[in-house]
Amino acid sequence: MNGPWVEKYRPQTLDEVVGQDHIILRLKRYVKEGSLPNLMFTGPAGVGKTTTAIALAKEVLGEYWRQNFLELNASDARGIDTVRNDIKSFSRLKAVGSPFRIIFLDEVDNMTKDAQHALRREMEMYTKTSSFILSCNYSSKIIDPIQSRCAIFRFAPVKGHQIIGRLEYIAEAENLNISTGAIESIVYFAEGDVRRAVNILQASASLDEEITEDSIHDVVSKAKPKDVRKIVNKALDGDFLSARELLRDVMVVQGTSGEDMVTQIYQEVSRMVLEKRIREDIYINLIESIGETDYRIREGSNPRIQLEALLTKFLINAKAD
Ligand SMILES: Nc1ncnc2c1ncn2[C@@H]1O[C@H](COP(=O)(O)OP(=O)(O)OP(=O)(O)O)[C@@H](O)[C@H]1O
Numbered sequence: 001m002n003g004p005w006v007e008k009y010r011p012q013t014l015d016e017v018v019g020q021d022h023i024i025l026r027l028k029r030y031v032k033e034g035s036l037p038n039l040m041f042t043g044p045a046g047v048g049k050t051t052t053a054i055a056l057a058k059e060v061l062g063e064y065w066r067q068n069f070l071e072l073n074a075s076d077a078r079g080i081d082t083v084r085n086d087i088k089s090f091s092r093l094k095a096v097g098s099p100f101r102i103i104f105l106d107e108v109d110n111m112t113k114d115a116q117h118a119l120r121r122e123m124e125m126y127t128k129t130s131s132f133i134l135s136c137n138y139s140s141k142i143i144d145p146i147q148s149r150c151a152i153f154r155f156a157p158v159k160g161h162q163i164i165g166r167l168e169y170i171a172e173a174e175n176l177n178i179s180t181g182a183i184e185s186i187v188y189f190a191e192g193d194v195r196r197a198v199n200i201l202q203a204s205a206s207l208d209e210e211i212t213e214d215s216i217h218d219v220v221s222k223a224k225p226k227d228v229r230k231i232v233n234k235a236l237d238g239d240f241l242s243a244r245e246l247l248r249d250v251m252v253v254q255g256t257s258g259e260d261m262v263t264q265i266y267q268e269v270s271r272m273v274l275e276k277r278i279r280e281d282i283y284i285n286l287i288e289s290i291g292e293t294d295y296r297i298r299e300g301s302n303p304r305i306q307l308e309a310l311l312t313k314f315l316i317n318a319k320a321d
């Protein structure tokens with residue numbers, strides 16, 4: 001296959017970016033004015049932060065954008081000094097063929113506080129020649145003096161119907177034979193992350209001629225939603241042995257990890273309370289146990305034992321009903 005689709009189908013213009021409508025609208029104003037304050041893009045992975053930064057650079061810098069655009073990873077293993085040197089040698093030169101230069105710094109939330117203070121000084125030193133675009137997952141990890149020097153843009157997880165549109169577009173361009181159920185199940189697993197959605201699509205296309213829901217589950221190695229529902233329902237019905245049996249099946253056969261399993265149980269239980277299929281007080285009890293289980297698994301406890309212990313909590317609550 002010809003390279004990763006996430007790159008092949010990376011939007012090249014602001015208009016092509018899916019979702020994030022408010023952000024795109026505001027950024028287009030900068031393009032029109034031909035000037036750019038320092039910007040900060042925050043939000044979860046795979047929702048278009050890097051893509052938008054590059055598309056914006058192209059539109060605002062024009063033909064010579066490549067020469068006037070510097071992309072750096074702030075958490076670069078070579079250390080913050082390398083990053084600062086790169087910024088320095090880039091910003092010292094005058095912009096050629098465009099009004100100013102853009103420095104795009106990815107993963108700024110991985111920088112130490114000291115490094116961030118150093119970065120702040122660079123930002124001040126080069127304001128005349130360069131605009132900074134900083135990207136991070138959590139703006140709360142960025143020191144205030146940097147935040148207050150940037151216009152902040154909060155990227156949201158991309159909505160299901162918008163991801164569907166993107167997947168259908170790629171599926172058509174690649175001539176894929178994919179069912180509606182399969183597309184919906186990609187959206188379910190992607191949880192708003194377009195990169196993950198496109199990766200799942202490509203992986204399943206390389207497995208099967210005809211992409212079905214099953215192809216997707218083979219690729220993501222997560223439990224099928226209907227199996228999770230069954231496990232939860234059996235436990236709440238007081239049928240511990242069947243619930244445990246099914247849990248083991250799913251974890252062994254599908255290779256679902258303990259972390260993923262807890263998350264999926266959490267999603268299922270949350271859906272149940274919204275649809276009024278379980279009482280709120282039971283939900284509150286369960287959520288506490290789910291949180292505890294999640295924590296213990298992440299701390300390294302045996303996931304099977306922890307998940308079975310969680311199922312017993314479901315039983316106790318079922319009996320209380
Ligand atoms: N909003 C979007 N519209 C269309 N495609 C998208 C969008 N967001 C992500 N993608 C797809 O996912 C890939 C990765 O997106 P991008 O690099 O912009 O994510 P990011 O938000 O910077 O994530 P990270 O926090 O991991 O750096 C893109 O190349 C593109 O294929």
Ligand SMILES: [Mg+2]
Nearest residue numbers: 049050106135
């Ligand atoms: Mg990025």
